[in-house]
Structures are given as structure tokens and as C-alpha cells.
Amino acid sequence: MNSDKKYCFSCMGELVxxxxxxxxxxxxxxxxxxxxxxxxxxxxxxxQYLTGRCLGRGGFGATYIGKDLVLDRTIAIKEYLPKETTTRQGDTANVQPLSGSLMEDFEKGRASALHEGRTMLDLGAMPKVVRxxxxxxENNTVYIVMEYIPGETLTxxxxxxxxxxxxxxxxxRLLGSLLPVLHAIHQRGIIHRDISPDNIMIRSDDGEAVLLDFGISQAIKDGEKKSTSSATTxxxxxxxxxxxxxxxGQQDARTDEYAYCATMYYALTGVTPPDATDFIAYNEVLTPPSKLGSDIPASQEAVLLKGMSLRCDDxxxxxxxxxxxxxTVKEEKVKPKGQGRKKVVGMICLAIAVSAGLFFLKPKDIIPNQTQTQERFSYISIPDNQREIEYVDGLTSDTIIKGNHENPFVLYLMDEFGAKLEDTNVRPMPTNAPAPDQRVAMDEAQTYDMRFFTSEEKEYSLIITGMDENFKTREAVKVPEGVTHIGKGAFYAETEIDMDGVTISGENSYLRLIELPSTLYTIDDYAFHNCYRLLHIEVPERVTSIGKYAFSGCKELNAVTLPDGLTFIxxxxxxxxxxxxxxxxxxxLYYIGEKAFYNCSxxxxxxxPDNVVAMGASAFSGCNIKTIYGNQNNPVVLQLCEQFPGASVVSPDR
Incomplete structure (x- = not known):
């Protein structure tokens, strides 16, 4: 080993x-x-291994280009460094969990990463698989040294x-060549568990696809159920x-089959498939690639969609x-045309589609977003006979409330050439300013305790009364009866809110109490994200869907009541x-999603509840669970007992 040589940290070529x-x-x-x-x-x-520049960092950790100084070859080095749960120890290279409550997860993940790395070493050299x-x-973590493949990801x-x-x-041509390779890997008892466009490299020298990143791969046994490790995945x-x-959930070759077909779907459409949980939570429908502009033949499309069936048995x-x-369907395509052939092909496609469960029907009573009609803003609509609404941080809440001039938090909508606001000298002001970054250009002026904005593209103005210079909202908001949907990011705090009619930079840091109407059905993603002074939320009984990160970052929230009828967190x-x-x-409730209560310390x-049969990775990581109320034979209760070994289990009938 010649340690006196110097290398470029970007390409690992020798410097003179x-x-x-x-x-x-x-x-x-x-x-x-x-x-x-x-x-x-x-x-x-x-x-032996010299690190170069960081090639990327993901959920498992960081990947570096490197040099094997003994064998004098360029390599890639993966470091177990989960992005959201670990950090460096002071100024050292040592890796540690972000908090003591994550130590057990970190240690399990580290041991699992080492075991999985050594399992992959047993595979030896296989074509189209990174070696x-x-x-x-080392450094209190795991390093996996692998072949460096020049090229670019499929993405x-x-x-x-x-x-x-x-x-x-x-x-x-690109991805079909991976099918026999994946089958061979599965025959050796290993599943990849992370196939995606980012984990397939197109080699620069021959243009062939190579499968990367077995960082969360796992050994399997026939019929064995494998869990998703919260620490490594x-x-x-x-x-x-x-x-x-x-x-x-049972994970086997069909787990990789779904991910492989989803990757093929992306390659054909340029569209990432919906999250698998959306098929359950939101009745999401998978759009066939042919409807998104792909030239895939109908027979191959049916095969692809069967591979993406929600249930692994399908x-x-x-x-x-x-x-x-x-x-088989490729051979069917090149057969000579003959009488009845279209019927035969149609029946083949129909049979595959039925077995894949592809006939999805959306319920007729899905509540439309209120912004679909009478739209004035991205997330709010105002009836023709109503000109006043209560301010709830940037008009993002689909909330319609009649206001009055005594209310210190009132918004007024006015036509561009409408009458002046009563008892003031404020009139809407048009602007000729350009619209940068496709935002609506607004003109701002302040008169007494009022601010108003006018849209360059719309024939109306927005006037805010009672706001201080930071546009902070009131402490309590009552959403009126009749509202059925709270839109995406509705009360999202500490952000710049950009809509069709107005852009307001402000925060929702003052919102402490909110009363939701009994007519509410859905709360969308990020609806109350970072409303960090919100104390309590009682979700109405009719609500059947709560979106991702809906209440994340509500640091002072101390109590939550979830309604009967909700099946999915x-x-x-x-x-x-x-x-x-x-x-x-x-x-x-039957499912608690990934990181649902993450770091609720x-x-x-x-x-x-007895109906809860599964939970996602890190659902309760960072919590300090001491008492679990539930059936001690419930699989989720058993998993929580493993995660919190000191917790006591109390039967619900006690």
C-alpha cells in the first residue's frame, strides 16, 4: 500500500x-x-479505504466515492448514518443517535446493517448487481465497501x-434484463426492498442497467414474516x-416485484406512482400508463399493473x-392476425386485470374541494352574496365566516372598481408590477390599521384589518358549520403563503384554540403543520381522513381526540x-402510519384498539411509553413491548 500518493477527492484520480x-x-x-x-x-x-466526496445521502446513510489503497481501485463506501435520527459526536467522526430515546433503535439498526452487508457479501459477483x-x-457505525459504477441513475x-x-x-430493454437477476437473488434467500429509479444505475461504458443499494436488503425464509426495521428503513x-x-406484513419476492413494476411505471410515464397507503386512505386509483401518454401495449400494461396489485397475493x-x-404477451403481439384475435387478446387482458384487482370505483359521494366552484383563491371560495370572511392565516382554510367591522380580524374582498370600504378612505389599487416566478404581483399600501393587496390578474382586492406588521392571526378560530374540507396546508404556520390572489409572509404562531364543525369530513396534508401554540384538537365524528403531517410540529398540543370511523393514521x-x-x-382504527407519533417525547x-393490526416504521420512536392499554396478544402491542421493554401492558377490560 502506497499511502504517499495523493488523490482527487472527486474522481479519485492520482495527483502529481x-x-x-x-x-x-x-x-x-x-x-x-x-x-x-x-x-x-x-x-x-x-x-485501507480513503474517502472522497459525498455522492449522496438518503434514509440509510451517506455514500462516498473512495479509493482502496491496497488493491488500488476506485470504490464506493456506504456509511450507516440515518438522516433523521443520527448526528456526529462533537467534532469527531463518531456517529450517535440524536437523543437517548433513539439509542435502542440506533443499535438495532447498526447491527442489522452489518448483518445485511455481510449477507450480501455472500452473494459474490453477480451480473447487473453492484458487488x-x-x-x-468503525466510528461507532457500519461501513459497506462496494464496487464503484461510473454512470448515472435511472432518474x-x-x-x-x-x-x-x-x-x-x-x-x-433496460429494465427487463434485471428480472432474471432479481429472481436469482431471491433464490439465494435475499430481497432488495428498495428498488427505485434512484437505485438503478445506467452504466456509462455500455448503457446497461445495474442494481444498486442493498442497504435495506434482507434474508428471507419460506413463509416467514419480516418486519420493517424502524432504525434502518x-x-x-x-x-x-x-x-x-x-x-x-409478509415480505418476499413479491415485495421487490411491486417496486420493480413501480419503477417501470415511472420510466414509462415520468410520474411517480401514488404512495401505497393512499390506495387505502384516499381511495386512490392507479392511472394506467397508457392514459399518461405511454406507448406500452395493452397486454404488457395489464401485466405491469398486476405486478403493482395492492395485495401481494394478487x-x-x-x-x-x-x-x-x-x-408471453410479447409473443402474443407478433402472432399473425386472424379471426377472433382481438377477442382473445381482450380476454387475456381482462383476465389479468381481474386477477390484479384493477377495476377501481370511486364512491359517488366523495366531497369535492370547495375551491372547484366560485374560486377566488387557491384554498378558499366566496359566494357571490358574501364579501366578508374571518382571517385565518393567509386564506388557506376553505373557511367562510361572516365578519363585521368590530371584529379586529376581518378580511374584505372588493371588486377592482368596487365602492370604497365603509368608514375608510381605502380603495383597491391596481399594479403594473411583473409577476416573478409565476406569482401574482401584488401592490401593498398601509392606511391606519389596514393593509390591502390588489391582484394584477384578478379583478378584486384583499383588505386586511386589525393585523400587526407580521400579520399574526388571532388565538382562537371557530370554523363554521357547513365546511366539509380543510385544504392542504390550510393553517400551515411559519411559511410564505402564495395564492391566486395574494402572497402573505407571516406565521400562525398565535393560534391556540380551534373549533371544527360537525360537518367536516376531511383534513388534508399539512393542514395544521407547525401551529406550535395549538393546545388541543377534537376531530369531529364525521372525519374519515386526516392527511400526512396534518398536525406535525404542533409542539404545545397536549391532547387529541380522534373520531370513530377513522381507520388510518x-x-x-x-x-x-x-x-x-x-x-x-x-x-x-386499524393502521398507525410511519412516524405517526415520532418524537412525541x-x-x-x-x-x-383491538382492530389495529399494523404500524409503520418509527411510529412511536422518540416517545417514552410506560403504559400500553390493549390486548397483550395484539401484534402492535407486542411490537411496542419490544420497543419499550419497561412498559406495562394493561388489559382494556381492567
Whole structure:
């Protein structure tokens, strides 16, 4: 090993002499050693591996380009450094969890990462699969050394094409070659669990696809149920099948089948498939690729969609059967035309579609967003006979309230050439300012305690009364009866709110109490995100859907009552609600999503209804659960007992 040689931290090419700092091959200036939260360039690991620049960081950790100084070859080095749960210890390279409550998860994840790395080492060299060379412990974490493959990810590769999508023949040429490889890996007892466009590299020398990143791969046994480790796994929305969101869901070759077909779907359409949980929570429908402009033949499309069936039992039994199905319908396509052929092909497609459960029907009584008619703003509509509404942070709430001039928090909408506001000298003011970044250009003026904005593109103005200079909202808001839907980001705090008619920079830091109407059905994603002074929320009985991160960051929220009829708590719904102590769960609940109560550090008691059969990764990580109310044989109760070994279980009938 020649440790006296110097290398470029970007391409790992050799530099000549101490004076050469700018690489003659790639132009990188090696005087600067930045890698963000990653290891510094030039760290020596295991006495053999030199680290270079950070190639990227994801849920599992960071990946670096590197140099094997013993074998004199360029390599890639993965470091177990989960993005949302770990940090460096002071100025050292040592990795540690963000808090003591995450220590158990961190240690389990570290052990699992080392085991999984060594499992992949046993595979040896396989075509179209990145090869692993070593796996070891150092700096209180795990490093996996693997083959460095020059090229670009499928995600980057697709950017070359119009609408980021490939013709069917090209997509199948690239990705179809991975099917026998995946089948061979599964035969060796390993599933990948993270197939996606970011984990497929298109090699620069031959244009072939190579499968990357077995960072969350897992050994499997026939019929064995495998859980998703909260410490090692960050599920990739759109590509992870529903069983990966469950701690007791069976994962096998069909798990990779779903992710593979979802990746093919993206390559054909340029559109990421919906999150698997949306099919349950929101009655989401998977749009066939042909409806998104793909030229995929109907027969192959039916095979692809069967591979993306929600239930794993409705998919093909393994990758070999999937490959065979693609090959069968390809042969069907080139058969000579004859009488009745269209009927035969149609029946084949119909049979595949039925077995895949592809006939989705949306219920007729889905409540339309109130902004679909009489739209004045992105998230609010005002009837023709109503000109006054109560201010609820930037007009994002679909809330219609009759105001009055005594109310210190009132918004007025006026036609551009409408009459002046009563008892004031304020009139709407048009503006000729350009609209940067496709935002509506607004003109602002202040008169007494009033501010008003006029739209360049709309024939109306917005006048805000009673606001201070930061546009802080009132402490209590009552949403009126009749409102059925609270839109995405409705009360989202600490953000700039940009809408059709107005852009307001402000915060919702003063909102402490909110009363929701009995007519409410849905609360959308991020609806109350970062309303950090909100104390209590009682969700009305009719609500059947609460969106992702709906109450995340509500740091002073201490009590939540969820309605009967709610079946699903989605990803991050109450994440970082650090003072939350009381959660009333409905009997109808059956799934608690990923990071649903992540870092709710004051949560010491939780009731798990009997119908709850699964929970996502890190659902209660960072909590301090001491008492679990529920059936001790419930799978989620058992998982919580493993996560919080000191917690006591109290039967609900006691």
C-alpha cells in the first residue's frame, strides 16, 4: 500500500506532487474539503479505504466515492448514518443517535446493517448487481465497501427524454434484463426492498442497467414474516408496497416485484406512482400508463399493473413468473392476425386485470374541494352574496365566516372598481408590477390599521384589518358549520403563503384554540403543520381522513381526540408534538402510519384498539411509553413491548 500518493477527492484520480490541487481530469479543487454532515474528504477507514466526496445521502446513510489503497481501485463506501435520527459526536467522526430515546433503535439498526452487508457479501459477483467487497464497524457505525459504477441513475437518465419517459421498447430493454437477476437473488434467500429509479444505475461504458443499494436488503425464509426495521428503513413513497408499512406484513419476492413494476411505471410515464397507503386512505386509483401518454401495449400494461396489485397475493408469485408473463404477451403481439384475435387478446387482458384487482370505483359521494366552484383563491371560495370572511392565516382554510367591522380580524374582498370600504378612505389599487416566478404581483399600501393587496390578474382586492406588521392571526378560530374540507396546508404556520390572489409572509404562531364543525369530513396534508401554540384538537365524528403531517410540529398540543370511523393514521400526522400526552384512539382504527407519533417525547400512555393490526416504521420512536392499554396478544402491542421493554401492558377490560 502506497499511502504517499495523493488523490482527487472527486474522481479519485492520482495527483502529481504537493502543488497540484486542481485535478487535471475533472477540474475539482482539492483545497476545499466539504462533505456536509458526511465524513471529511481524505479520512482513512479500516486502514485501507480513503474517502472522497459525498455522492449522496438518503434514509440509510451517506455514500462516498473512495479509493482502496491496497488493491488500488476506485470504490464506493456506504456509511450507516440515518438522516433523521443520527448526528456526529462533537467534532469527531463518531456517529450517535440524536437523543437517548433513539439509542435502542440506533443499535438495532447498526447491527442489522452489518448483518445485511455481510449477507450480501455472500452473494459474490453477480451480473447487473453492484458487488460488495467489505463490511465493518468503525466510528461507532457500519461501513459497506462496494464496487464503484461510473454512470448515472435511472432518474437522471430519464431527464434526457421528453417528459422524462421512455418508449416501451427502450424501457423493457433496460429494465427487463434485471428480472432474471432479481429472481436469482431471491433464490439465494435475499430481497432488495428498495428498488427505485434512484437505485438503478445506467452504466456509462455500455448503457446497461445495474442494481444498486442493498442497504435495506434482507434474508428471507419460506413463509416467514419480516418486519420493517424502524432504525434502518426509510420507505420510498410510490415504490414501497403496502406490506412494507406493516411490522407484521409478509415480505418476499413479491415485495421487490411491486417496486420493480413501480419503477417501470415511472420510466414509462415520468410520474411517480401514488404512495401505497393512499390506495387505502384516499381511495386512490392507479392511472394506467397508457392514459399518461405511454406507448406500452395493452397486454404488457395489464401485466405491469398486476405486478403493482395492492395485495401481494394478487401479484405474480415471483420474478420468473413476471418475466414469463411479459414474454408471453410479447409473443402474443407478433402472432399473425386472424379471426377472433382481438377477442382473445381482450380476454387475456381482462383476465389479468381481474386477477390484479384493477377495476377501481370511486364512491359517488366523495366531497369535492370547495375551491372547484366560485374560486377566488387557491384554498378558499366566496359566494357571490358574501364579501366578508374571518382571517385565518393567509386564506388557506376553505373557511367562510361572516365578519363585521368590530371584529379586529376581518378580511374584505372588493371588486377592482368596487365602492370604497365603509368608514375608510381605502380603495383597491391596481399594479403594473411583473409577476416573478409565476406569482401574482401584488401592490401593498398601509392606511391606519389596514393593509390591502390588489391582484394584477384578478379583478378584486384583499383588505386586511386589525393585523400587526407580521400579520399574526388571532388565538382562537371557530370554523363554521357547513365546511366539509380543510385544504392542504390550510393553517400551515411559519411559511410564505402564495395564492391566486395574494402572497402573505407571516406565521400562525398565535393560534391556540380551534373549533371544527360537525360537518367536516376531511383534513388534508399539512393542514395544521407547525401551529406550535395549538393546545388541543377534537376531530369531529364525521372525519374519515386526516392527511400526512396534518398536525406535525404542533409542539404545545397536549391532547387529541380522534373520531370513530377513522381507520388510518397517516405518515407523520403528529410528528414532533413534543408535549402531547393524551391521544384518544377510535375503535375503528386499524393502521398507525410511519412516524405517526415520532418524537412525541411526553407521550407516556397509549391505547391500542383491538382492530389495529399494523404500524409503520418509527411510529412511536422518540416517545417514552410506560403504559400500553390493549390486548397483550395484539401484534402492535407486542411490537411496542419490544420497543419499550419497561412498559406495562394493561388489559382494556381492567
Amino acid at each position: 506532487g504537493d502543488e497540484q490541487q486542481v485535478c487535471p481530469r475533472c477540474g475539482h479543487d482539492n483545497r476545499f474539503r466539504r462533505n456536509g454532515a458526511g465524513l471529511l474528504n481524505g479520512c482513512l477507514l479500516h486502514g 460488495l467487497f467489505n463490511a465493518f464497524l 437522471k437518465y430519464l431527464e434526457r427524454y421528453e417528459n422524462k419517459r421512455l418508449p416501451w421498447t427502450e424501457a423493457y 426509510t420507505l420510498r413513497s410510490g415504490y414501497a408496497p403496502i406490506e412494507q408499512y406493516s411490522h407484521n 401479484r405474480f408469485s415471483d420474478m420468473k413468473q413476471l418475466e414469463k408473463a411479459f414474454a 397517516r405518515k407523520g400526522t403528529f410528528e414532533q408534538c413534543s408535549l402531547l400526552k393524551e391521544v384518544k384512539m377510535p375503535k375503528s 411526553s407521550l407516556e400512555e397509549i391505547t391500542i
